[in-house]
Amino acid sequence: MGAMSNVERAVSALRQMIFAGELPPGSDHLETELAEKLGMSRTPVREAALMLQAQGLVEMRPRRGIRITPVSADDMAEIYDILTELESLAAARAAEAQYSKADLANLATAIRDMDAALAVDDLRAWAEADDRFHRELVRLGRNARLSMVVSVMRDQVRRARATTLFMRPKPKQSNEDHRVVYQAIARGDAQVAHDTHHAHRQAARDMLVALLEKHQFHGL
Amino acid sequence: MGAMSNVERAVSALRQMIFAGELPPGSDHLETELAEKLGMSRTPVREAALMLQAQGLVEMRPRRGIRITPVSADDMAEIYDILTELESLAAARAAEAQYSKADLANLATAIRDMDAALAVDDLRAWAEADDRFHRELVRLGRNARLSMVVSVMRDQVRRARATTLFMRPKPKQSNEDHRVVYQAIARGDAQVAHDTHHAHRQAARDMLVALLEKHQFHGL
DNA sequence: GTATGCGCTTGTGTATACATTAACGCATAA
């Protein structure tokens, strides 16, 4: 069976519960309580919580329990600002790397999937493919630390997206942008790859923040 | 006395030992050993190590002990790339924030201190003031998450700088750059603040990476 | 009715005990 420690199990389980909304943002949970729910002692739960705290998903406050970090509109603005810069750098680096068409296959597939999903109005499938595109883009940028930071930030975005996905306008421009970024990377044009992606993310940021503020999600 | 937990004590102590070179990069240390050295049990040491691991300062490998993460020239290139983007964003945001002269006092002081240190060839004082300038710049950018990411990255740079500070050319251009960034922020010119700082960091990156590669610090 | 203080409850921080299992050495064989 999987050589998975209890700490690892706790981390995945807690993450899943957080993303599923089973542990709602802002809610507090005692270590003992979570330990019991996960069928293990407090020790691995504590260690798991410590890791999730480092990623900003929870906060441990003495005697108040483990709080699921709420994410406000302001937080989301911060997060998108970071994502914008780092992903754009990755796009530029990917362009500089002179990848072959084969190397970019995953990107191309993700774009196709987004188009297909949009054609049949399947927003969930679109979001999944969009995630895939961005993950692959960052991977191609070949900066392990950057990938880690971005993935932490993206986790936070995912939490907000669950709520806002069905409120926002159709992501039509989005697919257009992705295609331009892809082509710039393919022909090695770092500047265009960078700037296009930068504008793309910034637009997403503005849209999302406006949405969150409008709907008063001040502590999602 | 200070209401400081053993975990907090362990974190500071370990950080200090790492930065002082007392725990050299690449070295392994058993939990028991560190616990004894710090005068506490394994539990708080483990929790401290977990936190430092999240910041990339150590790696915990089953049965091999806690390893002080080595930093190669390639790592340093990654780190500087991230610093470059995020600090430049902070500079732009700071410019947009329309700070008063008084708000920028810390920046101005840091610049003066750098000039003074350079005039008497005190590289250590220069490095300290340089750190101060960059920390303040990021603070003015008003993005808490960005500040955290940057501070993690800067910790890594500090480790390399201890070694390379006395090899590199006099940072004369550096002071010039800082002044331009400061003035751009003061007059609210986000574009110049961003671009100047970006170029500044990129130059530093290239210099440092070349230095590290030349001296074969492939696992500092 | 409101404020103040005391004691109790209970969650956490830390120490400790213990089972598991990976790594190392040694012996044996090719």
Next chain:
DNA sequence: TTATGCGTTAATGTATACACAAGCGCATAC
């Protein structure tokens, strides 16, 4: 000599025990 396998050692992962201190309620005084 080198490779392979077994047994021992010992470091970790996890459970558990316990002391301390923060928060809560209740009682008492104003």
